[in-house]
Amino acid sequence: MSVYAGLPLRLVCYAAGAAALSIVGPALWTVPTFIAAAASVATALCFAIADVLFSAHRLARRAFVMAAYHKAEVEALGARVATLERLRPAAPLAVTVPETRDASLETANNLLQFAAHVSARCGRQMTPDIGAGSDGDPIAEAQIELHLQPIVGIPDRRVQHYEVLSRLRSHTGTLMMPAEFLPAARATGRAADLDTRQLASIVGLCHRIGDRHMETRLFCNLSGDSLHSDGFRAALTAFAREQKALSQRIVFEIDAATAVTLNPEVAADLRGIEAMGFAFSVDKASLGDLPRLQGVFRRPGFLKLDATMLEKADPNVLKALARGGTQVIATHVETEDQATSVRRAGVELGQGFLFGKPRPARMDDNARRRAA
Structure with a gap:
C-alpha cells in the first residue's frame, strides 16, 4: 500500500x-x-x-x-x-536500398x-544548427562528452559503479543526445568510430581517477554495428590486451537484443576478451534470455533487468545467478516502492532516476585530447 x-x-x-x-x-x-x-x-x-x-x-x-x-x-x-x-x-543521394528496412x-x-x-x-x-557554408561531417567535427549515471547499493544508497553515456557537443555548443546522432552514425558507418572515441575517453577518465575508488567500475556501451565489424573487434581485442591493467575498471555493456544475435565468430572474440579479465554486462535483458546468453559469454559479470520485471521474478533464479558470479542490477528504479520491491527480491544494485540522473564527467585536457 x-x-x-x-x-x-x-x-x-x-x-x-x-x-x-x-x-x-x-x-x-x-x-x-x-x-x-x-x-x-x-x-x-x-x-x-x-x-x-x-x-x-x-x-x-x-x-x-x-x-x-x-x-x-x-x-x-x-x-x-x-x-x-x-x-x-539537401538532395537525394543515390544509394542502394537494403533488403531489410x-x-x-x-x-x-x-x-x-x-x-x-x-x-x-x-x-x-x-x-x-550548422553554420552557413559548413559542408563538413557534423559527427566527426563534434566532440564526445561523457556523462555518468550512478549504480548504487540499494540498502545504503552508496555509489558502487557508473554507466558511461556518450553525448556529442557540436562546434556551436549544442549537446546532441544518442537518439539524435546514432541513426545518422549507423547510416554512414560511423558507429564504430564513436565507440572507439568513447573508449579513448573512458581510458582518460580512468587515468584521471587514478588509484582512487579502485572497486568502482565504468560501464561502457558497445553498439551492435561496431561488434559486427571485424576491424572494430580486432581493435577492441588489441585494446583489451594493451589496457589489461584496467580490466577491473572497465565493463563492456551490450544490450540483450544484440547479444542473442551475435554469430559464433563474434562470440568467440568476446570470450577471448573475457579471458583477459574484462567483464561484460547485458542490458535490457529478461530472464528468458539466459539460455541464449550462456552460448555467447563464458559468464556475464552483470545482468541488467527492469525493476518492474524483478518484482515478479523467481527468487531462486536470482540466487542461482548470484551463485554463478553474475550480479543483477535493477534498472529504471524511479520510486521508493520499486526500490523496496527490488530489495525484497534479493537484488543489491540499482540504477535509475531515484538514485541519480546522468551528470557530465569532469575530464582534464589529456582526457579531452584522447577523445578528440
Missing part, C-alpha cells in the same frame, strides 16, 4: 487512538475526563496534520519531478528534430516529416 492510499486509514487510526486515550486517560493520568480528552484530541490532530503535510510534500515532489521529466522530453524531441533536419542531405531511419524520416508539417502550419522554416 502506497503512502497516499494508506493516508485515510492512518487518519482513522489516529481518531480511534484519540477516542481510546480519552476513555482510559483519566485512569492512567489521574486527571479529569475533559483534560484527558483534550490532550488525546490534540495529540491525534498533531499526528494527523504532520502526516497530511508529509504526504502532500511527497506528492508535490513527485509531481515536480514528473513535470521536469516531461519538459526535458519535449526539449529533447525539439533538439532531436532540428539535428535530424540538418543531418539530412532500418526502423531507426524510418523513425527519423517520420520525425522530419512531422516537424516539416508543424513548421508549415506555424508559418516558420526550420533553421539548421
Whole structure:
C-alpha cells in the first residue's frame, strides 16, 4: 500500500487512538475526563496534520519531478528534430536500398516529416544548427562528452559503479543526445568510430581517477554495428590486451537484443576478451534470455533487468545467478516502492532516476585530447 492510499486509514487510526486515550486517560493520568480528552484530541490532530503535510510534500515532489521529466522530453524531441533536419542531405543521394528496412531511419524520416508539417502550419522554416557554408561531417567535427549515471547499493544508497553515456557537443555548443546522432552514425558507418572515441575517453577518465575508488567500475556501451565489424573487434581485442591493467575498471555493456544475435565468430572474440579479465554486462535483458546468453559469454559479470520485471521474478533464479558470479542490477528504479520491491527480491544494485540522473564527467585536457 502506497503512502497516499494508506493516508485515510492512518487518519482513522489516529481518531480511534484519540477516542481510546480519552476513555482510559483519566485512569492512567489521574486527571479529569475533559483534560484527558483534550490532550488525546490534540495529540491525534498533531499526528494527523504532520502526516497530511508529509504526504502532500511527497506528492508535490513527485509531481515536480514528473513535470521536469516531461519538459526535458519535449526539449529533447525539439533538439532531436532540428539535428535530424540538418543531418539530412539537401538532395537525394543515390544509394542502394537494403533488403531489410532500418526502423531507426524510418523513425527519423517520420520525425522530419512531422516537424516539416508543424513548421508549415506555424508559418516558420526550420533553421539548421550548422553554420552557413559548413559542408563538413557534423559527427566527426563534434566532440564526445561523457556523462555518468550512478549504480548504487540499494540498502545504503552508496555509489558502487557508473554507466558511461556518450553525448556529442557540436562546434556551436549544442549537446546532441544518442537518439539524435546514432541513426545518422549507423547510416554512414560511423558507429564504430564513436565507440572507439568513447573508449579513448573512458581510458582518460580512468587515468584521471587514478588509484582512487579502485572497486568502482565504468560501464561502457558497445553498439551492435561496431561488434559486427571485424576491424572494430580486432581493435577492441588489441585494446583489451594493451589496457589489461584496467580490466577491473572497465565493463563492456551490450544490450540483450544484440547479444542473442551475435554469430559464433563474434562470440568467440568476446570470450577471448573475457579471458583477459574484462567483464561484460547485458542490458535490457529478461530472464528468458539466459539460455541464449550462456552460448555467447563464458559468464556475464552483470545482468541488467527492469525493476518492474524483478518484482515478479523467481527468487531462486536470482540466487542461482548470484551463485554463478553474475550480479543483477535493477534498472529504471524511479520510486521508493520499486526500490523496496527490488530489495525484497534479493537484488543489491540499482540504477535509475531515484538514485541519480546522468551528470557530465569532469575530464582534464589529456582526457579531452584522447577523445578528440
